Each structure stands twice: as C-alpha cells, then as structure tokens.
Amino acid sequence: MGQIPRFLSWRNMLVLSLAINFSLILKILKGDRERGDSWDRTAYVSIWPVVSTTASESSSLSSASCNYSKIEEDDDRIINLKFGDPTVYERYWQENGEVTTMVIPGWQSLSYFSDENNLCWFLEPELAKEIVRVHKVVGNAVTQDRFIVVGTGSTQLYQAALYALSPHDDSGPINVVSATPYYSTYPLITDCLKSGLYRWGGDAKTYKEDGPYIELVTSPNNPDGFLRESVVNSTEGILIHDLAYYWPQYTPITSPADHDVMLFTASKSTGHAGIRIGWALVKDRETARKMIEYIELNTIGVSKDSQLRVAKVLKVVSDSCGNVTGKSFFDHSYDAMYERWKLLKQAAKDTKRFSVPDFVSQRCNFFGRVFEPQPAFAWFKCEEGIVDCEKFLREEKKILTKSGKYFGDELSNVRISMLDRDTNFNIFLHRITSSFNSTL
Amino acid sequence: MGQIPRFLSWRNMLVLSLAINFSLILKILKGDRERGDSWDRTAYVSIWPVVSTTASESSSLSSASCNYSKIEEDDDRIINLKFGDPTVYERYWQENGEVTTMVIPGWQSLSYFSDENNLCWFLEPELAKEIVRVHKVVGNAVTQDRFIVVGTGSTQLYQAALYALSPHDDSGPINVVSATPYYSTYPLITDCLKSGLYRWGGDAKTYKEDGPYIELVTSPNNPDGFLRESVVNSTEGILIHDLAYYWPQYTPITSPADHDVMLFTASKSTGHAGIRIGWALVKDRETARKMIEYIELNTIGVSKDSQLRVAKVLKVVSDSCGNVTGKSFFDHSYDAMYERWKLLKQAAKDTKRFSVPDFVSQRCNFFGRVFEPQPAFAWFKCEEGIVDCEKFLREEKKILTKSGKYFGDELSNVRISMLDRDTNFNIFLHRITSSFNSTL
Ligand SMILES: Cc1ncc(COP(=O)(O)O)c(C=O)c1O
Ligand SMILES: Cc1ncc(COP(=O)(O)O)c(C=O)c1O
Known part of the structure; x- marks a missing residue:
C-alpha cells in the first residue's frame, strides 16, 4: 500500500x-x-476558411483569386476533384485536434478479439459507446435496440450487408438496384467477384422484375446531394440505407433515421477517411450476425487501433457540441461547406455556363435553423452545347472530375468533390469563372 | 530566418x-x-517464460503446475485453444515495447491516399521500407524487384490474390486446391460468395483435373507445421505461397523464399493480430495491380494508422536483431516456443496417450544453428481408441480445440494453439498430463 x-x-x-x-x-x-x-507540406497546404463570409458575393469570387497569388502561376497544374477525399477537414483537426492525439503502447492490439461477449466480437466497446453518443447528440439516427457492426470503411459494410441479405439457397443471385444517378462504385463492388449470391440490377427507377431484390438508398445521395427514399414500388424489396452524408454540415437533420440497415462512416462525418472505419446500425439480429460472419471471413475483424482512434475523434466531436462557448466541429464544417456552395452557386449564376442542383431549405433540428443542403459533391452540369463535360473540364481547364456516365447518367454531368483542400477548390473556382468564355 | x-x-x-x-x-x-x-488486467495475465529451461524435463512439468497454484481451483475453467490468437507475445511487448509506443495526432489519416506515385497508392512508404528491412535482416524472403501490396491482414490478401490470378473471361470458376491438412478458413473464404471467378477444389494431393488451377502452399503449414512445396504435378498451376509462419521462432530459415506471390502477416510474425496488417510480395506487376484493384474495391485501401504502427513494430524488431548486447525479439520468441514444445513433447512421451508430429532438424541461417521446427500450432493426435479427439478434449478436459475434420483430415486429430498466454498453456499441459488416465 x-x-x-x-x-x-x-x-x-x-x-x-x-x-x-x-x-x-x-x-x-x-x-x-x-x-x-x-x-x-502535404498536411499543411490548406487554408480555412476560403474567403471571408462578409465580402459581397462577386467580390468574394475575385478575392478568392486575389488571396492566392499562386493561382496564376499554377495554371498548368492539374486539379483532381474526381474523388471525395475529405481533406477539407484537415485544417479543423490541425487547429482543434490536439485533444484527439492518441498514444498507443507497443503491446496494444495483439489479440484478434475486442469483446468476446459481444455478438460483434471485434467491436471495441469504446467505439460502440461513442457511436451511440454522437448519434444522440446529432439526432441523425436511432441507435436504441440496434446492433452495431463495425467495418473497414462503410465500403466493407455494404458488402457485408449484401452477404447478409442475399438468399443463400439455390434461387440464384438477387438483383441489387439503386436509382440513377447512383454512387459509381456500387455496381463495380457488386459485380467484381461474379457472385452467385447477388448481382447488379441497374437503375431502381426502371426496375420491374418480380421477386425479392435489394434496393440501395443513399441519402443524401452521392453524386447529386438530394435526400432520397426507396423508389421501387414493391413489397419484396430489402433496403440498405447508406447514410454516409446524413450529417449537419451537408444537410438539415430533419429526424433521426430509422431503417433496418443503416451505414455510416468516419470518412465523411469527421473526415478521417485514412483510418478506414465505418459502422452499421442493424435492427435484426440475424442480419447483424451474418454481416459479422462476412467481416470475419473477409478480414478477421477490423483494426483495433483504427477503432480506438475513431472513438476518440467521435468523443471530441460530441464534446465540442456541448461546448457552449466555442464553435463545434459541425459549426466549423457547416461554415466551410456554406462558403464553398455560396461561391459555386454565385459562379453558376454569373457565368451561366454551368448549373448545379437547386435544393429546398428545411429546418435542421441539430442547428435549430432552416437551410439548404450543401453536399459533399457538386453535381455539375455543363450548359450551352458542351456534350462531354468531363472531357471539356479535363482538356480545357485541367480539372479532373468524374463523368456522369459512371453514375448511370448523362455525359453533360460531372461529379465534383467539394471536400478538397482550399487551394484546390479555389483554383477550380477561378478556372471555371474567370476564363470560362475564352476557351469555349 | x-x-x-x-x-x-x-x-x-x-x-x-x-x-x-x-x-x-x-x-x-x-x-x-x-x-x-x-x-x-487483460493485458497482464501472462507470465513469461513458462518455466525455467534448466529444470529437468519431468520436473519442468510438475513445476509448471506448482508455479500456478490456481490451476487446481481452475479445473472448471474452459480453456480455448481453438484459434491462433498470438497473445504469447504480449509479455515481450510489455517488457520491451516502450520504444514502440506511437503518438498519433488528430489530423493524421484524413486522406484516403498514402502515396499517389506508388502503384499501391494506399501503402505507407514507411511500412514498405520496414518490410524490406525486416526480410533482409531475417533472410526469409527475396524483396528485390517485388511489388509490395498491403492488406487488412493476409486474409484480405489471399482474396486479392484469388481475384488477381483467376481468369476474368467466361471460362468459369478456377479450382483452388491445397494439400490436406489445410488451413480451415481457406475453403470457407473461397466459397463464401459463390464466386464465378474461383471455387474451392479440395485436396491438392488427389487433384486430377486438366487446365489451370490455383494451388495454395502454406509453409510452414497450418495446422501441422511442416514445410511444404506444391504437390499437384502439372505445369498449369498458379501458386500462392502463404508464409505467415516462415519466421525463425517457428522454423529454421534455410533460404530466402523466392516465389511469385508470397503472403506475410504481422499477426504471426510480431504477434500484432489486432492491428490487422498483412503484406504480399509479388513478382508480376499485373498481378500486383489486380490485387490492388481488389483491395480498392473491397475496402478502399488499408488503415494508415495500422500501417504506421506495424512499421514501427517492425523497425523495433529489426533494431533488436542488430543489438549485440541484448536478446532480440526472435531470441525471446524462439525461447518461448522452444519451452512450450519441449514440455508438450515430453508430455506426449510420458503419457503415450497422444502424439505430436516428429520434425527434422535443419540449420537456420538467421540463428546460425540447427534446430527442429516448433510451430505455432500443435497437430495433436489422440491415441488408444479415442475416435473424436476434439470431443474428448472438450468434454473430458474442458479444452476447446479445432477438429481435424475442418482441415480435411481425421477426427482423431485436433489443432491446438501454441500461441496463447502462459497461464492457459500451462493449464492445458496440466490437464492433459496429470489426469489423462483417470478420465479415459
Ligand atoms: C455514398 C457513399 N458510401 C460509402 C462511401 C465509402 O465510404 P468509406 O470510406 O467508409 O468506405 C462513399 C465514399 O465516397 C460514399 O460516397
Ligand atoms: C496460414 C495462415 N494464413 C493466414 C492467416 C490469417 O492471418 P491474418 O491475421 O494476417 O489475416 C492465418 C491465421 O491464422 C494463418 O494461419
């Protein structure tokens, strides 16, 4: 003693x-x-926020170019906005993330097991706790009486859900459908192993086959940012809800989501894509059990270190929301998205050479105010005779984007990441405004 | 300035x-x-080493029970030696792992990308460097002119290799075979999605079909610990070498392995299974590219934090080998395995109620001395009329093991983990010796 x-x-x-x-x-x-x-260098290239909110709209645009004297010299640099790499969040975590620093001793993470008493034996209890807490704080999903399944990103959980929800008898592969424009990776993942359990069935809007099918509902949607519900009119549908973007920096939180299988990810909520952690909230025990079985076969569980890091990040996010004196993580990220969308919409209005979707305002229960969605991607349409928007932006503007064709949609559309670092976003904005006319 | x-x-x-x-x-x-x-508590339950090497063989056995006065009280406790959970390494990392402690700031791991200039864009350069170094230090694999592909455990890399090596035309699924007894998870992983690219083809020793096939060679083998080579006598075989256990604590390192696709894992080399990191050394660029494509589709890369942790652990392991004054990681882990195998073999000899394989000694280039394999699992055979060894050990000894049937072999065999914590290993040893006769 x-x-x-x-x-x-x-x-x-x-x-x-x-x-x-x-x-x-x-x-x-x-x-x-x-x-x-x-x-x-790589970690410090961004500057946040882009430009001051108080500047008038048109002067904001020019100030964006003024602030970055390098933009002119950088005319030859290729700007890649093809992926949804969430580097916009770097600045926040650099400035506010010191409490998120983790110390991991050398003897941590030897065992495969995290919690032998849990159905999901590879789920770290600390992560489970913080997932429940953040959903309670934000009010974006029901967690009561749900099984939490952790995955190596929500990408792995999508596959786990397909494995769990497909019939394993000899009835042949079940069709998996989603309304166009859909997240371009879904068909690729679904068909990559030519599974006998499931296969990509295409656009949910035109799906007419009898029998059971799986419908993927991404809400807010990637690429176009709209809130969605299932569209196939049948009682035999099994639904997977991908809610990667159902967070208040992107869209008003109107009510806690309450679906059978809901997928979330650290990649788009806090921006920690490189940690590779997603989670599913699952109503049915047997579905959860089979998802866990898949992850056991696919990767024998999920990195403990990554889970513990995300637990810490989520804790800091939840704590920041209860901090009445300072700005929360969501205040910061909302402001960043607001700025970018304001600039982009103004540019569309000024140049008239491209358009972005019109969104309806709704009241957000988390922020307690009304606003329009400000998605993680811009679903960008080239106007006035540009048939292949991706080619035009690539060849004439040196901006890489993802063509509408990958989302089951038209070539005149492209998807543009709104989550890149400020410098890249500003060069993009500069290029599509100041010289749009000259290169047509 | x-x-x-x-x-x-x-x-x-x-x-x-x-x-x-x-x-x-x-x-x-x-x-x-x-x-x-x-x-x-969970991290500190083991005691290392089990018993002193200087004690005579039979007294070692009794001292094993003497040292652990709790063994008698624990007669009712179920001892689970079913999995290869490498908790035997905990003690080493607790005692020597302080230099392995990692500090991860909150803003680390936002981007999906680790190294955009590398074919394997999600591979952390630091990990790549330490993988090459540790193989050079140990001399167990050729790394020159190889592509390194990192995976969420070698389990994911096995699937990546199947994806990369299967024909993607309409020739139907390719057969995947391995000689019995084979690692029980292979057939389950191979067939779980009913892939049209590949399917489990069973025992390589009896495989007679024409045309291309994939043969898995696990060396040293799980479950029986023997060094292996391919057994199907055909020129159309595509080989995957799983070298999870080709490290000097388990087997003499006779030469650097030099195969087309070689899989390694932190789980069995350093014991960090919960970090979920494996790596493949791949000769052919196109094979590596397709493996990377699979991992991109399956999990959009591999946790950066986990990669950086393993980089640090491997660095400490390599450094320890160059340290002439102290014992290296491999000295420590070799000694632990040596002790356990000595006790188990002596117990087999004393009781005659079970047997373990006989191994041939070879010279190990790493240690510069001759020794017998001392594998991570004991391929344990119940003798004298016990037909179902798993059932016998479970019901009579409260020891959980994995039945030979899962490895394509007989019920009289079971696989027993030699990598558990010392307390469990010692209870196991005590139960199978002191009262083996009484409960028959
Ligand atoms: C709708 C949607 N779901 C899932 C993902 C993948 O997320 P994760 O990084 O968790 O695998 C993305 C990434 O862009 C996405 O847009
Ligand atoms: C032969 C073999 N390969 C691969 C693995 C899986 O290793 P990992 O943890 O890297 O997925 C094991 C685990 O027991 C194994 O025995």
Whole structure:
C-alpha cells in the first residue's frame, strides 16, 4: 500500500508530461502556420476558411483569386476533384485536434478479439459507446435496440450487408438496384467477384422484375446531394440505407433515421477517411450476425487501433457540441461547406455556363435553423452545347472530375468533390469563372 | 530566418518531452509488474517464460503446475485453444515495447491516399521500407524487384490474390486446391460468395483435373507445421505461397523464399493480430495491380494508422536483431516456443496417450544453428481408441480445440494453439498430463 502514492505520482507526472507534449505540438503547428511555412507540406497546404463570409458575393469570387497569388502561376497544374477525399477537414483537426492525439503502447492490439461477449466480437466497446453518443447528440439516427457492426470503411459494410441479405439457397443471385444517378462504385463492388449470391440490377427507377431484390438508398445521395427514399414500388424489396452524408454540415437533420440497415462512416462525418472505419446500425439480429460472419471471413475483424482512434475523434466531436462557448466541429464544417456552395452557386449564376442542383431549405433540428443542403459533391452540369463535360473540364481547364456516365447518367454531368483542400477548390473556382468564355 | 532557432528549440523540447513520456510509461509499467499488480488486467495475465529451461524435463512439468497454484481451483475453467490468437507475445511487448509506443495526432489519416506515385497508392512508404528491412535482416524472403501490396491482414490478401490470378473471361470458376491438412478458413473464404471467378477444389494431393488451377502452399503449414512445396504435378498451376509462419521462432530459415506471390502477416510474425496488417510480395506487376484493384474495391485501401504502427513494430524488431548486447525479439520468441514444445513433447512421451508430429532438424541461417521446427500450432493426435479427439478434449478436459475434420483430415486429430498466454498453456499441459488416465 505504501507504494501507491509513489505510483500515483509517476502517473501524475506522465499526465503532466503528456500535457506539455500537446502544448508543444500545438505551439509548433501554430509557429509553422504563422510563418506561412510547413514541416509537413502535404498536411499543411490548406487554408480555412476560403474567403471571408462578409465580402459581397462577386467580390468574394475575385478575392478568392486575389488571396492566392499562386493561382496564376499554377495554371498548368492539374486539379483532381474526381474523388471525395475529405481533406477539407484537415485544417479543423490541425487547429482543434490536439485533444484527439492518441498514444498507443507497443503491446496494444495483439489479440484478434475486442469483446468476446459481444455478438460483434471485434467491436471495441469504446467505439460502440461513442457511436451511440454522437448519434444522440446529432439526432441523425436511432441507435436504441440496434446492433452495431463495425467495418473497414462503410465500403466493407455494404458488402457485408449484401452477404447478409442475399438468399443463400439455390434461387440464384438477387438483383441489387439503386436509382440513377447512383454512387459509381456500387455496381463495380457488386459485380467484381461474379457472385452467385447477388448481382447488379441497374437503375431502381426502371426496375420491374418480380421477386425479392435489394434496393440501395443513399441519402443524401452521392453524386447529386438530394435526400432520397426507396423508389421501387414493391413489397419484396430489402433496403440498405447508406447514410454516409446524413450529417449537419451537408444537410438539415430533419429526424433521426430509422431503417433496418443503416451505414455510416468516419470518412465523411469527421473526415478521417485514412483510418478506414465505418459502422452499421442493424435492427435484426440475424442480419447483424451474418454481416459479422462476412467481416470475419473477409478480414478477421477490423483494426483495433483504427477503432480506438475513431472513438476518440467521435468523443471530441460530441464534446465540442456541448461546448457552449466555442464553435463545434459541425459549426466549423457547416461554415466551410456554406462558403464553398455560396461561391459555386454565385459562379453558376454569373457565368451561366454551368448549373448545379437547386435544393429546398428545411429546418435542421441539430442547428435549430432552416437551410439548404450543401453536399459533399457538386453535381455539375455543363450548359450551352458542351456534350462531354468531363472531357471539356479535363482538356480545357485541367480539372479532373468524374463523368456522369459512371453514375448511370448523362455525359453533360460531372461529379465534383467539394471536400478538397482550399487551394484546390479555389483554383477550380477561378478556372471555371474567370476564363470560362475564352476557351469555349 | 531569425525565427528558425526558436522554432527548432520548440521541436527539441518536444523530443525531450516525448522522451520523458516514454520513460514515465516504462516506469509505470515496471512499477506495476514489480508490485505483481496490474492496471490493465487483460493485458497482464501472462507470465513469461513458462518455466525455467534448466529444470529437468519431468520436473519442468510438475513445476509448471506448482508455479500456478490456481490451476487446481481452475479445473472448471474452459480453456480455448481453438484459434491462433498470438497473445504469447504480449509479455515481450510489455517488457520491451516502450520504444514502440506511437503518438498519433488528430489530423493524421484524413486522406484516403498514402502515396499517389506508388502503384499501391494506399501503402505507407514507411511500412514498405520496414518490410524490406525486416526480410533482409531475417533472410526469409527475396524483396528485390517485388511489388509490395498491403492488406487488412493476409486474409484480405489471399482474396486479392484469388481475384488477381483467376481468369476474368467466361471460362468459369478456377479450382483452388491445397494439400490436406489445410488451413480451415481457406475453403470457407473461397466459397463464401459463390464466386464465378474461383471455387474451392479440395485436396491438392488427389487433384486430377486438366487446365489451370490455383494451388495454395502454406509453409510452414497450418495446422501441422511442416514445410511444404506444391504437390499437384502439372505445369498449369498458379501458386500462392502463404508464409505467415516462415519466421525463425517457428522454423529454421534455410533460404530466402523466392516465389511469385508470397503472403506475410504481422499477426504471426510480431504477434500484432489486432492491428490487422498483412503484406504480399509479388513478382508480376499485373498481378500486383489486380490485387490492388481488389483491395480498392473491397475496402478502399488499408488503415494508415495500422500501417504506421506495424512499421514501427517492425523497425523495433529489426533494431533488436542488430543489438549485440541484448536478446532480440526472435531470441525471446524462439525461447518461448522452444519451452512450450519441449514440455508438450515430453508430455506426449510420458503419457503415450497422444502424439505430436516428429520434425527434422535443419540449420537456420538467421540463428546460425540447427534446430527442429516448433510451430505455432500443435497437430495433436489422440491415441488408444479415442475416435473424436476434439470431443474428448472438450468434454473430458474442458479444452476447446479445432477438429481435424475442418482441415480435411481425421477426427482423431485436433489443432491446438501454441500461441496463447502462459497461464492457459500451462493449464492445458496440466490437464492433459496429470489426469489423462483417470478420465479415459
Ligand atoms: C455514398 C457513399 N458510401 C460509402 C462511401 C465509402 O465510404 P468509406 O470510406 O467508409 O468506405 C462513399 C465514399 O465516397 C460514399 O460516397
Ligand atoms: C496460414 C495462415 N494464413 C493466414 C492467416 C490469417 O492471418 P491474418 O491475421 O494476417 O489475416 C492465418 C491465421 O491464422 C494463418 O494461419
């Protein structure tokens, strides 16, 4: 017993020493930013927010180009907005993320098992707790009486859901459908192994076959940002809801989602795509059990380190929402998306050479105010005779985007990431406005 | 320029402060161990090594039971040796792992991309470097002119290899075979999605079909520990070598493995199964490209945090091998396996109620001495009329093992993990020796 005070004091010193680390890291980061320099170039190229909200709309646009004197020199640089790489969030986590720093000792993560008493034996209890908490704080999904299944990104969970929901008898592959424009990766994943359990069935809007089928509902939708419901009019449909973007920085949270199988991901909620963590909220025990079985066969569970990191990130996000004095994570990310969409919509109005979707405002229960969706992607349409929008942007503007054809839609549409770093977003904006006419 | 010294001094202070952290963590861990107490029970249940090597064989056995006075009270506890959970390594990483501690800042791992210039765009360069280094240090695989593909465990890489090596035309599924006894998960993974690309073709020893096929060679083999080569006598075979256990704690390293597709994993080399990292060394660029394509579709890459952790662990392992004064990681783990196998073989000899395989000694280039394989699993055969060994051990000894039938072999065999914590291994040893006769 006599040793306990000594032992506690070592512990205390460690806490103190860790606190010194964090403040030093913060100091160094701040020092870098103040000098406009960086010791990790890739991590520090973004500037947040893009331009001041108080500037008038048209001057915002020009100030975007003014602020970045490099834009002119960078005319030859290819800007890749093809993927939804969520680097827009880097700045927030650099500035506010020191409490999110994790220390992982060398002996962590030896066992395959996280929680042998849980149906999902590879789910870290801490992550489960923070998933429930963040959904409660945001009010975007019902978690009560749901099974949580963790996955290596929601991409793996989509496959786990297909495995769980397909009949395993000899009735042949079940059709998997989604309304166009749909997330371009779905058909590729679905058909890549020529599974006898399921196969891609195409556009849900024109689907007419009898019998059971799986319908994927992505809401808000990738690529176009609209809220969605199932469209096939049949009682035999089995639904998977991909709610990757049902977070208040992208869309008003009108009610807690309450579906049989709901997929979420850290990639689009907090922006930590490189950690590769997604989660499913599942009503039916047997469905959850089969999803877990798939993940066991596919990757023998999910990285513990990654789960613990996401648990910490979600905790910081939830904590920030209860912080009445400062801006929450969602305040920050909402503002960033708001800025970008304001600039993009203004550019569309000014140039008239392209359009973006019109959205309806709704009241968001989380923010307690009314606003329009401001999606993670812009579903961008070239107007006035440009048939192949992807080709035009690539060849004339050196901007890489994803053609509408991959989403089961037209060539005149492209999908453009709104989640890239500020510098890239601003060069993109500059290129599609200042010289749109000249290169037509 | 005037700010640089100030900036550097912050950096220096951080390094100093981190060093203080590590020594404090070490101090606390040591303090815990000295008191025989633990602040993380699950992580501290093992004791290493089991018993002293200097004790005579038979007294070792009894000392194993003597040292653990709890064994008698624990007669009712079920001991699960069904899986290859590598918790035997916990003790080493607790005692020597403080340099392996990782600090991950909150803004790490936002982007999906690790290295856009690499064919394997999701491979962390630091991990690639340490993989090459550890193979060079150990001498167990050729890495020159190979593509490295990282996976969420080698389990995912096995599937990536199947995807890459199967014909994607309409020739129908290719047969995948392996000689019995084979790793029980292979057939389950291969057939779980009823793929049109590949299907399980059974025992390679009796395989007679014409045309291309894939043969899996696991060497050392799971479950029986023998070194293996391909057995189907045909020129149309495509080989995958699973070398999960080709490390010097398990088997003499006779030469660097040099095959077309070689799979390795952190789970069995360093024991970090919960991090879920494996790697493939691949000769052919197109095969590597298709493996990468599969991992992109399956999980959009592999957790960065996990990769960086394994990079650090491998670095510590390689460093320990160059340390002439202390014991290396492989010295430690070799000793642990040696002890366990010595005790198990002695028990087999003493009781005559079960047998384990006889292995041939070979010279190990890494250790520079001759020894017998001491595999991660014991391929355990019940003798004298026990038909169903798994049932016998479960019902009479409360020891869970995996029946030979799952490996395409006989019920009189079971696979027993040799990688569990010491307490469990010792209870197992105690139960199969001291009262083997009485319960027959
Ligand atoms: C609708 C949708 N679902 C899932 C994903 C994949 O997310 P994860 O990174 O969790 O695999 C994306 C990524 O772009 C997406 O847009
Ligand atoms: C031969 C063999 N290959 C692969 C694996 C799976 O390893 P990982 O944890 O890397 O997925 C195992 C695990 O037991 C194994 O025995």
